[in-house]
Amino acid sequence: MDGTGLPEVRSTCAYCGVGCGVLLRPDGAGGLTVRGDPDHPANYGRLCSKGLALDETVGLDHRLLAPRAFGQDTSWDDVLQLVADRFSNTIREFGPDSVAFYVSGQLLTEDYYVANKLMKGFIGSANIDTNSRLCMASTVAGHKRAFGTDTVPGTYEDLDHADLVVLVGSNLAWCHPVLYQRIMAARQARGTKIVVIDPRRTASCDQADLHLALQPGSDVALFNRLLCTIHQTGHVSAEFLERSNGFSEALELAQLDDPDETGLSPSEIEAFCDLWIGTERVVTVFSQGVNQSSSGTDKVNAILNCHLATGRIGREGMGPFSVTGQPNAMGGREVGGLANTLACHLDIENEDHRQAVKQFWNSPNIPRRQGLKAVDLFRSIEDGQIKALWIIHTNPAATMPDADRVSAAIENCPFTVVSDLTARTDTARIADVLLPAAGWAEKSGTVTNSDRTISRQRAVLRPPGQARSDWDILAEVGRRMGWEEAFNYESPAQIFREYASMTSLATSFGKDFNITELSDVGDEDYDALSPTQWPTTLGATDKRFFGDGQFFHPDGKARIVPVSHKPPKVETCAQFPFLLNTGRNRDQWHTMTRSGLSPRLSAHLSEPYVDMNPTDVDRLGLSAADLVQLDSSVGSGVFRLRISEAVAPGQVFAPIHWTGETAPSARVDALVPSVTDPISGQPESKATAVSVRRLNASWYGFAISVDAASPTAEYWAMSKTGKGYRMELAGKQDIDDWEHKAREWFGLPDAMVTSIEDPNRGAHRIALSDGQRLLAALFVSRQPIILMRDYLASLPEVSLIQILSGRSSAASEDCGPIVCSCFGVGLKTIIGAIRDKRLINADDIGDALQAGTNCGSCRPELAELVAEHSKLNRNTPKSFPEKQQV
Incomplete structure (x- = not known):
């Protein structure tokens, strides 16, 4: 314990689907410290730069602290009754399909479960979809086609034991750094080879043995060539051929694909096929570069086909592996958070499944057909078919494709509710009702990571203001809509027990998802629940699926799905080249x-x-x-x-x-x-x-300020600093009175102004203060401004003249832009060390400055800096060296 006397609490990181364990210690004043949990099986104590900085993301400055209806703060009693009445009246007048929920992979499983139960079980519509539709829906569809259910076959341990890891459409070094470090550890321990398949050369290519910069969207053509080569070289598994259907048809279609569509040379394709086929322990990791595609499902199945054809699935160190982008995208899949699924991996269009769910919930009605998927859902809002919308912990006005059109649709929806931590999002600003939700470290529940491990998130901070947990808000609306018994929840543990018990339905229908052994967990055991990988009935020694050749289609066989290359539906042209x-x-x-x-x-x-x-x-x-x-x-x-x-x-x-x-x-x-x-x-x-x-701008600007600004210009970008905010700006319209404009943008009508102007050059430097403290400074010119930006953004209280000079004093150190976020090491510091200490590689930089020694995601940048600035490496190219030798 530290001086506060408060113990560390085990929880789970708020970011990606790796699901890293964290140890949280509240400081007693609304803050906390964060470190990696050395006992959590996802990360064994490692955290990436984002996880390490979680302590900087808690606080009140950005929070929504009270319910708000039509721009006015209100009480929970009034706002919940308003939501319940508006949804009930809309359903009564226009039917259950006139309302919709759009939820998020940032919900805890218990929140997700209640939302899904309310919409599908009691409102009677399947119009609940999730922002996970934007990141892993193609994997869900591909898994179901191949395996009969949405099953991730392998575990993270397979990365430790693989002899080859293929990253397809996955910049693992930046997006899932802790998993990338596991691969790097395996590479050092056992010589694991790495292939990156990505049109762009990413940080993940730094240690790759082969980078295949294929044409965007051509993954199917590449893996179909691999499937053909598997057959030609006699590496098809006779055992798995017996345990699957569709191989002949898939092979016939694959042979029609032209590998030239990939844009790769024959030697590159041959090298990849030889390496993949010649290495039994191969894990193929895929992510958004595969999923986010107009042919994403076919891409997933092209990868699965190769693993199924060779039997490289469900055994140590081998298999296809989808990694998810959100902390509980998997939990959402389990509870039926997608518009086309039911809870527990059951099928909404299967009458027996619907009746079983209806009976379990004792619900009045289960929808007979799929609901509206995300894109169609917002089109239906635009068309006026959806008249009441509840958005929870996501920002579709910014994140949906054709975002301007989606934003307009939300704004024109007759009734929109947003549950979130903040009112400062594109979506919250156009909602009718805002509900303050508890956030990470303030609420308790479970999440499921990419390898099916269920972990606890635990509350260590009190929710600020009137913020409440999402399950609590949803359940109260359900009760007010007339379903008191069904939503009479008092704790997340109670919801978890019901959900765990419901997974017995999946077992009864021969599905994969089963945590029924946890259905009688008591409140104390739930509080103390350790990371648990499902299914809980397979025993402790092996949690992999399909090694025995048993799948979840009615005949017990896998499907090798015939697929063919389809180029992206949006093609370049003279107008958009x-x-x-x-x-x-x-x-x-x-x-x-x-x-x-x-x-x-x-x-x-x-x-x-x-x-x-x-x-x-x-x-x-x-x-x-x-x-x-x-x-x-x-x-x-x-x-x-x-x-x-x-x-x-x-x-x-x-x-x-x-x-x-x-x-x-x-x-x-x-x-x-x-x-x-x-x-x-x-x-x-x-x-x-x-x-x-x-962009032909008439002026360019840079600004720093204590509080966030609201500029009006063709371009501005604002980011947080340790002292406030920094901004880059540019505009096409000339501005006559820069002092007035600065006061307006920074909301400082009464501030004292100190300025330096050069009208002939169109240069203005304006500092706004309260007489003692700098509040904001604006630098503008007709040409892009040369300033020591990082130095200015880090300034403490110094003289206004020093601010307006835009340069550091002799006694001050400008470290430059941050390169290593884990340890806050700047560009100029690194370059200086390379030159002064004659450093020759990233390891040397780590020894000298710590940079790159935690999550390692900055190491490719460190390698570039060494190549460019080391006197001992003058002939080294500035870009990553191509590693085409296998």
Whole structure:
């Protein structure tokens, strides 16, 4: 214990689907400390940069503290009655399919269960879908086609024992760093080889033996070639051929695919096939680059086909492995959070399954057909079919494809409720009712990670203001709608017991999901529940599926599904000649409502950007750091240009994280059209046709401020710093009175102003203070401004003249942009150490500065810096070295 006398509490990280265990210690004043749990089987004490910075994301500044209806704070009693009445009246007048829930993989399983039970079991509609539709719906559909149910076959331990790990559409080093470190440990211990299949050269390629930069969307063509080669070389498993159907048909269709569609050379394809076939212990990890596609389900099945054909599934160190992006995407799948499923992996269109669920819940009605999947759901809102909508812990006005259109649909919906931690999201700002929800470290329940391990999230902080747990809010609305007995819950433990008991239905129908042994867990045992991998009845020694060749189709056999290559539905053309790929940054997550609160995480890449190949940059006459406008068939956005050989000519890449709160002109999903996979309903987010042109601004600006600002300009991007906020700005319209504009943007009408102006050059430097303390500073010019930005963003209280100079004093140190977020090590510090200490590799930097010694996700950048700045490596190329030798 520390000086507060408060003990550490075991919980689970709030971010991705790895499900890392954390130890939380509250400080007694609303804050906490965070470290990795050395006993949790997902991470054994390791945390990535985001997990390490969780302590910086709690607090009250951003929180919604009271219920709000039509812009006015109100009581819980009034607002819950309002929600119950509006939903009840809408259902009475227009039927159950006139209402919808849109929920999130950030809900705890108990919250998810109550939401699903309320909508499907008692309202009687299947119009409940989840933002997980945007990340793993294609995997669900592919699993069900191949296995008969949505089963993840393997475990994280398979990464430890594999001799080959293939990363397909997965930048594991940035998006799931703890798993990437497990692979790196296996590489060091047993020589595990790594292949990365991705159109873009990512940080995961740094240690790869082979990077296959295939054409976007051509994964099926590559894995169909692998399937053909498996057959040609005699590596089909006779045992698994007996235990599956469809191989001949799948092979016949695969032989029709042209491997040239991949854009890879014959030698690259041959090297990959030889390595995959020649290594028995192979794990194929796939993620959003596979799922987020108009043919995502076929891509999943193309991968599964190769594992099934060779019998490389369900045994140690081998199998296909889907990794999820949200902390409880798996829990949502288990409770039926998708519009096309029932709880416990049962099927909504199966009459026997429906009747069993209806009887278990004693519910009045179970819908007979699938509900509206996310894209169709918001189109139905636009068309006026959905008249009451409840959105929980997600931000579809920013994250759905064709986001501007979705935002307009939500705003025009007759009644919209949002449950969230904050009112500061694109979606919350246009809702009729806001419900303050308890957040991570404030509520208790369970989550399921990517390898089926159920872990506890535990409350260590008191929910602020009037915030309540989601299950509690949902259950109270259910009771007020007339179903008192069904929603008479008093604790998450009670909900968990009911849910665990319900999994007996899955067992009775021969399905995979089974945690019935936990259905009688008492409150104390629930509180103390250790990480538990399902199914709980398989015994402690092996939690893998399908090693015995038994599957969940009625005949017990797998399906090897015939698939063929289909190019992305959105193709480039003369008007839109570039293909936009979207993804994540290393230190941010989703729309930054949590990670963006951390100054440490925001210091790495603080501004929205687009990566473009130098060939295209030169052809368009652009320059590094230009502001460029991207246009598509549905929208536009403005981004900072980065020149990068990581993307191929004709392709560009931009991250997904910025919203109307942080950079309204850089909302990536405003560019992405609503093109979906016809089977899974998952949108295509990896292939949008766009044009690129320079934004010709009349002025450029940089600002720092104590409080968040509200500028009006064609471009602005704001991020958190340790002292407040920093902003980049640019505009097309000339501004006559910059002092007035600064007061307006920063909300400081009465502040004292100190300024330096050069009207001939259009340069203005304005500091606003209260006479003693700097409140904001704005720097503008007709040309892009050269300032010591990172130094200014970190300034304590110093003289206004020093602020306006834009440069550090001789006694001050400017460490530069943060490269290692785990230890806060800046670019200039690293470059200085490389030169002064003659460092020659990333390990040397780690020894000297600690950088790269925790999660390791910055090591590729460290390697680049060594290559560029070490006197001993002058001939080393600046880009990652190609490792094509197997």
